[in-house]
Amino acid sequence: MEASSTSPWHVHVVAMPYPARGHINPMMNLCKLLVSNNAPIFVTFVLTEEWLGFIGSESDTQPHNIRLRSIPNVVPSELTRKNDQLGFMKALMTKMEAPFEELLNRLEPPPTIILADTFLYWVVLLGNRRNIPVASFWTMSASIFSLFHHYHLLQLNSHYPVNLSEHGDKRVDYIPGISSIRLVDIPLTDGSWYTREILKLCLNGFAWVSKAQYLLFTSIYELEPEAIDALKAELSVPIYTIGPAIPYFSLENNPTLSTTKGTSHSYMEWLDAQPFGSVLYISQGSRFSVSIAQTDEIAFALRESGIRFLWVARDEASRLKEICGNMGLVVSWCDQLRVLSHPSIGAFWSHCGWNSTKEGVFAGVPFLTFPLAIDQPIDSKMIVEDWKIGWRVKEAAEVNTLIKKDEITMLVQKILDLDNELARKVRERSKILQQTCHRAITNGGSAVTDLNAFVRDLMQTNNDAVNTP
Numbered sequence: 001m002e003a004s005s006t007s008p009w010h011v012h013v014v015a016m017p018y019p020a021r022g023h024i025n026p027m028m029n030l031c032k033l034l035v036s037n038n039a040p041i042f043v044t045f046v047l048t049e050e051w052l053g054f055i056g057s058e059s060d061t062q063p064h065n066i067r068l069r070s071i072p073n074v075v076p077s078e079l080t081r082k083n084d085q086l087g088f089m090k091a092l093m094t095k096m097e098a099p100f101e102e103l104l105n106r107l108e109p110p111p112t113i114i115l116a117d118t119f120l121y122w123v124v125l126l127g128n129r130r131n132i133p134v135a136s137f138w139t140m141s142a143s144i145f146s147l148f149h150h151y152h153l154l155q156l157n158s159h160y161p162v163n164l165s166e167h168g169d170k171r172v173d174y175i176p177g178i179s180s181i182r183l184v185d186i187p188l189t190d191g192s193w194y195t196r197e198i199l200k201l202c203l204n205g206f207a208w209v210s211k212a213q214y215l216l217f218t219s220i221y222e223l224e225p226e227a228i229d230a231l232k233a234e235l236s237v238p239i240y241t242i243g244p245a246i247p248y249f250s251l252e253n254n255p256t257l258s259t260t261k262g263t264s265h266s267y268m269e270w271l272d273a274q275p276f277g278s279v280l281y282i283s284q285g286s287r288f289s290v291s292i293a294q295t296d297e298i299a300f301a302l303r304e305s306g307i308r309f310l311w312v313a314r315d316e317a318s319r320l321k322e323i324c325g326n327m328g329l330v331v332s333w334c335d336q337l338r339v340l341s342h343p344s345i346g347a348f349w350s351h352c353g354w355n356s357t358k359e360g361v362f363a364g365v366p367f368l369t370f371p372l373a374i375d376q377p378i379d380s381k382m383i384v385e386d387w388k389i390g391w392r393v394k395e396a397a398e399v400n401t402l403i404k405k406d407e408i409t410m411l412v413q414k415i416l417d418l419d420n421e422l423a424r425k426v427r428e429r430s431k432i433l434q435q436t437c438h439r440a441i442t443n444g445g446s447a448v449t450d451l452n453a454f455v456r457d458l459m460q461t462n463n464d465a466v467n468t469p
């Protein structure tokens with residue numbers, strides 16, 4: 001048994017994220033919100049030993065009422081998992097439950113609730129078996145949730161499997177809550193053995209979600225009202241749209257840092273020295289990479305265009321520094337939301353991971369979208385077609401086309417051109433959506449209201465449990 005100084009009146013949330021940056025970050029951000037304002041809540045945040053090493057070094061910013069605990073490294077390493085995504089997912093589904101349950105047995109006081117990534121469907125079974133409520137935590141958009149939830153409709157309409165080279169630009173308008181969408185923007189449709197296996201593992205989570213007690217969307221209602229309404233109408237599990245789950249509160253709590261004074265990051269000092277709205281920020285997130293040939297075309301375009309840029313290139317940073325020219329910086333990692341919120345950022349070249357999408361919306365910057373996989377093409381579709389706050393780098397529906405440097409040069413110059421009419425429009429709309437997003441996360445806003453409702457329901461669950469003889 002672990003010693004604990006918390007009273008039984010505290011709600012004890014055990015958080016079990018999918019072990020990847022794009023999933024851990026939003027779950028940690030929600031946990032920070034849950035324990036803020038002296039709420040009688042504390043969190044045990046469970047990571048693999050490898051991720052404890054990564055996240056533990058960031059723990060100087062961790063609130064005291066979030067404790068980190070680990071399970072052994074039963075899944076392939078973060079450093080090599082891209083070589084075998086299917087093996088990684090299989091391990092997530094089969095290897096984590098036993099050590100997680102063992103840890104659960106040692107926790108004191110017992111958990112009030114388990115917060116679990118929707119993909120880790122086995123947590124729902126475990127919770128049901130042990131009579132612990134489970135909040136299923138969805139880290140992507142509600143729109144892609146709707147798509148996965150209704151995947152069978154593609155088959156019914158003879159759009160699965162599909163040959164995307166022939167039919168990629170055909171549009172589908174029967175997925176509840178999703179306006180007309182190109183087949184090329186729908187994930188995992190090629191029907192090959194490999195994607196079928198991945199799809200099967202992804203869909204497991206959806207089969208079990210209605211056995212959870214709560215479903216949390218890391219979204220803002222106003223961003224995708226149709227998808228959220230459609231799912232609320234269909235699913236029996238209560239749904240809370242708890243907001244973007246990005247670290248905006250760390251900007252608020254450190255106002256001096258948001259203007260970069262006091263930080264030691266040289267890229268922030270460099271941004272301070274750039275003119276307003278002049279810098280293109282480029283990031284492909286934490287996991288996916290573009291091909292070497294495509295990366296080189298981007299690098300040549302940056303050099304030839306003469307624009308200012310800040311490029312997060314992870315392990316390619318030193319190679320790319322050599323070819324990009326000297327109008328910008330290439331770094332291996334940065335404090336992304338702080339960078340996007342800097343006044344000198346004029347546009348965001350993004351792979352459209354859901355966290356990056358929300359961070360760009362929060363910062364009010366227009367996008368150049370370059371989606372790579374899974375939910376990213378749908379996020380790109382929302383950015384370009386629904387919210388109209390960005391342009392696609394690749395307009396055509398063909399897969400695997402190489403976008404050449406001249407095309408990229410033209411696009412990056414245009415979006416940063418303060419006199420260009422189309423760029424002005426897209427900037428204006430980004431600012432309007434930014435305001436909508438900020439309203440949702442202030443008192444009385446849709447996200448705060450739903451988050452408060454979730455916390456209230458958690459307290460009630462705990463009171464009921466404590467008062468049950």
Ligand SMILES: O=c1ccn([C@@H]2O[C@H](COP(=O)(O)OP(=O)(O)O[C@H]3O[C@H](CO)[C@@H](O)[C@H](O)[C@H]3O)[C@@H](O)[C@H]2O)c(=O)[nH]1
Binds near residue numbers: 312376
């Ligand atoms: O230099 C950087 C680059 C990224 N980030 C952060 O890393 C996260 C990246 O998340 P996301 O933009 O969602 O991209 P991925 O890492 O690719 O996320 C995976 O998980 C997401 C949520 O499930 C999915 O939407 C994506 O498709 C999937 O690839 C965000 O919090 C960024 O702020 C940094 O802090 N610094």
